[in-house]
Amino acid sequence: MPILAERDQDAVRKEFQRIEGPVKLVVFSQELVAGDLCRQNEQLVREVAALDDRITVELLNPAIDRERTEAYGVDQVPAIVVEGARDYGLRFFGIPSGYEFSNLIDAIIVASSGEPALSEATRTALAGLTDDVHIKVFSTPT
Amino acid sequence: MRLAQHMAVASDRVTATAIEATEFPDLSRAYRVMAVPKIVINDRVEFEGALPEGQFLDAVLRAVAPTAS
Numbered sequence: 001m002p003i004l005a006e007r008d009q010d011a012v013r014k015e016f017q018r019i020e021g022p023v024k025l026v027v028f029s030q031e032l033v034a035g036d037l038c039r040q041n042e043q044l045v046r047e048v049a050a051l052d053d054r055i056t057v058e059l060l061n062p063a064i065d066r067e068r069t070e071a072y073g074v075d076q077v078p079a080i081v082v083e084g085a086r087d088y089g090l091r092f093f094g095i096p097s098g099y100e101f102s103n104l105i106d107a108i109i110v111a112s113s114g115e116p117a118l119s120e121a122t123r124t125a126l127a128g129l130t131d132d133v134h135i136k137v138f139s140t141p142t
Numbered sequence: 143m144r145l146a147q148h149m150a151v152a153s154d155r156v157t158a159t160a161i162e163a164t165e166f167p168d169l170s171r172a173y174r175v176m177a178v179p180k181i182v183i184n185d186r187v188e189f190e191g192a193l194p195e196g197q198f199l200d201a202v203l204r205a206v207a208p209t210a211s
Binding site: 096099114116129130134139 | 147149151153156162173178185199205
């Protein structure tokens with residue numbers, strides 16, 4: 001049974017008209033750690049990717065693909081990395097449902113262009129950063 | 143999360159991680175998540191709820207500012 005209802009699929013397809021280039025969703029799953037959640041996450045990602053042929057999916061198992069998982073800085077499953085022309089540092093830990101689902105769609109669109117919707121002042125300030133900034137955003141599905 | 147994501151795309155220095163709090167109770171406890179969204183920057187600056195872009199940027203800059211001594 002699909003996770004996304006037909007109405008949701010139509011809405012996402014419409015949003016995806018703003019996609020400007022290829023996007024890769026790297027999915028991290030580990031059956032022994034969180035089987036059910038990882039399966040649901042994979043299914044959701046595949047359903048989203050099926051809505052636009054510019055989106056591809058790659059599946060990694062942290063227990064097997066250790067080096068790549070570490071390089072991505074992923075230490076939880078299920079997880080998703082959203083990559084555009086390069087890895088911009090967009091990560092999702094846990095199934096992006098509810099409120100997070102719209103953020104996943106937004107992440108796909110902004111990664112596809114590499115053009116963030118931010119003011120000139122913000123961009124200038126960020127361009128001056130000399131240290132790494134890791135932003136964690138905790139949320140719940142509702 | 144939207145602002146954090148766009149900042150990550152704007153700067154190679156910035157990463158944005160969305161964490162589903164109910165799926166990761168240990169992480170949520172470690173970061174004392176009582177209300178969502180809760181934003182934690184470099185484990186140093188934190189706030190709850192959405193902020194306008196300018197104030198979000200201020201929080202980012204505070205997180206990398208040298209520690210006052």
